[in-house]
Amino acid sequence: MKEDAGLSPHDERIEKLDPRFLTTLRDHVHRTLRSAILSGRFGVNERVNERQLAEQLGVSTTPIKEALRQLETEGLVETLPRRGVLIRFDANWAEEMILARAALESMIAHLAAKRLTKPAASDLQATINLMVEATRNGAPDDLIALNESFHDQIHTASQCQYLARMIERQQFYDASIRRIIHSDPTEREIALNEHSAIAAAITAGDTDKSERVMRDHVVRSGETYLKIVFKNKEEI
CATH class of the missing domain: 1.20.120.530 (GntR ligand-binding domain-like)
Incomplete structure (x- = not known):
């Protein structure tokens, strides 16, 4: 006998994800870096190193790069040729x-x-x-x-x-x-x-x-x- 379409009894063992956990890693990294900048933990015009940030946060450089691009659209950092990413928040x-x-x-x-x-x-x-x-x-x-x-x-x-x-x-x-x-x-x-x-x-x-x-x-x-x-x- 075929089971009815839809959820089977076994499917009920899996609960829906809490929306709080649906935030991407990039968003978490973005929030963390943004909070650090706005709290004055970085100096104005200080150069930030993507690899060092990745090591400190325990992530790859990919979400770091994505987060920094987002922060740049907000004006909090700026990427300059041969100088890297600089903090612009003052x-x-x-x-x-x-x-x-x-x-x-x-x-x-x-x-x-x-x-x-x-x-x-x-x-x-x-x-x-x-x-x-x-x-x-x-x-x-x-x-x-x-x-x-x-x-x-x-x-x-x-x-x-x-x-x-x-x-x-x-x-x-x-x-x-x-x-x-x-x-x-x-x-x-x-x-x-x-x-x-x-x-x-x-x-x-x-x-x-x-x-x-x-x-x-x-x-x-x-x-x-x-x-x-x-x-x-x-x-x-």
């Missing part, structure tokens, strides 16, 4: 990224205030409540996760598609920088007040205020990032 570039992100995030906040649903408003307030607790407990890792969740909720509430895709290229913090920032008690309190003000404005449907307080928050936190990454460099 304080001025970082400042432009911050201002670009501030512009995008502020417009997303504007639209979130306009399009916010009641369930989304409840979720946003719940995240603020968790931020209050994490701030009191001085838990940087919890605050890092909550900060990302907070902004993701606003992006979702805004129902933006075009702006959301644009802002992906303006993500310049990595976990190490966020941990340094959130380890400072003063910074934690300032960030909590700013996030609370953003949530209140969006929940109230005040589009202009939502736009303004979000822009101010991103610019101020970006200035803190600049001081951490470039404090001992000539660009600042």
